[in-house]
Amino acid sequence: MSPATAGLLVVLRRVGIALAFVAVLLRPGVGQTSVSEQLSDLDVLVVVDRTRSMAALDYDGRTPRITGVQADLTALAKALPGARFGLLAFGAETRLVMPFSSDTTAFDAAVETLYLEGPKDGAGSAADRPVPELTAVLERAEDQSPDRRRIVVYAGDGENTTGSDEDPQSFEDLRDLVAGGAVLGYGTSEGGPMPESDDLDGALGYVRDPETAETAISRADLGNLEKIADQLDVPFEHRTAPGGLAPLAKSFAASYSDGQGGHERPAKHDLTWLAALVLLGLVLLELRAGWRAVWTSRDALLPARPKGARR
Template identity: 40%
Template sequence: MTFNPVLSWWLLGPLAAAAVLGLCWILFRTRAQPEAAQPEENRAWLFRAALVLLLLLAASRPGLPGGAVQAAATNLNVFFVVDTSSSIAAEDHVSADGGGPRAPRLDGVRADILAVARELGGARYSLITFDSGAAVRMPLTADTSALETAVAVLTPQVTSYSQGSGVTAARTVLAERLAAARDTQPERPRLVFYFGDGEQTSAAAPRDMRLDGSLVSGGAVLGYGTRDGGRMRENSGDVTRPAQTYIQDPATGTDALSRLDEDRLRGIAQQLAVPYVHRLAGDGPAPMLRNAAPGTLERTGESLNGRTELYWLPAFAAFLLALRETLLVSRELRDLKPARQQATAGRGPRT
């Protein structure tokens, strides 16, 4: 068994020690409660402590050594900028002939990110998402497993939190990350791949995406969807309940449609000085990279010891425990609502 932690041991060690000491202290405190409540309270905190320890174990990245892989290096930093507003859930990602299922646009985005990563093996990747604001979901890393995990958990913005999306909302965050990469590793070209549909629903006008010419070395703006548009399923934020209903258009009372705006996407591509490519289901990676200036992958000739990653086992167990906690909290909130309504009714109207 080997470990390749995502944080230094001097950080993981104290965190694990603090979790154990905190559990011991909480269990000691619960002994002061009535005996009838102690077993249930102790069990709840044991589950929570197990959740923390499993996360720490996953962060240590355990694995089994074995095999060998050829070392490769490419002199690239790749930034994936992904629109995660509600429109990315529109179900109009279709093939060139229009046949087959109408998949959500996000399915195409996920597939294309991983396809680019496979073609640019050995590069370092960063993932930035945006809707009404922007966030760095993954800083620059050469860990493709981390990229795959980050892409797999991408979801559209929770519908009830939507405040309108801006197609250039990621500009400031992207510029900051590009500048930091240029200053620390000026020898590595920086590619930007922008994934979106060009739909602007924010009241504020989109900002200009032009950046310092030394920041962007290449990349592409990739468009998803159709001009006819597609319906969008609501995202309630509840991972236990798949989306069943579609977002409604308040003006008509019918299912809202999101339509591809290629003119806006071409404008963003022009400002970033990269090509624009419309993506359809089943398209290969070549059009995304044809004019993206990806550079070349250089084989070093070295052999590195291989390993089988096992971090996903404790991570999956932690997910199950977190799901349990979510369900318990949801149940408690549901039970509190009738009591709150009764208390409000008992006070009567104010005069």
């Protein structure tokens, strides 16, 4: 084989390795088939307090309360595969951040990017503020999917700082709309300071009490959260550190179907394995050529043997 031909083969082999590697990353497929999905009959509506008090540094030591909420909700979504999750956030107003969806990646992203109200943006904390919108969302879900079971997971600190003399709205009327759920409480009765910056870095200063100009302390009202749990007829759990949500997730007792009743998704016949085989073959040829080059160079560097010398 001429040097030019050998060099061309080396170039073609290395180009082939690059193309096969890209093909493996792209996961090529042809045609179409149906794949059964494991579907849950469960709709989980998560209600999150996003008032500034959720920035208080009294969760798991000196961690913001909202950080604990985010860790728990991500773990809960992972523990309930196939369930649909919705996210309702409340502060000065209540809004549906994410409608019910089985896309847990989107739910995790919505939870991770949930932002708190600024120190001067809110109208005080009110644990009962989401009741009207929560009722509306659950009623719509019942009309649209009457066969699915809905549970509510309320995550907050229970603090009420609006100064209103009106009786708080009750969650009791929601009992007929839900099949269970939980109230998760964050923070302590001793309380903690609230970082003023958006990134919740206490080194940049804390929220101050406008009346005293001293550092404001947010104190969780765990008793208020227990009342909400009683009204919903669901358990209350005081969350002080990450982990330990498996028993709670198991208590929701989701039932699953394995793609029966038309619950299937389209998928292509995966050809990644074929690209991987081509890549393996080309890499082995490259390694073989490399070893041959090494041994050829080694022989060339050895001193010439004198004529008549024995091997």
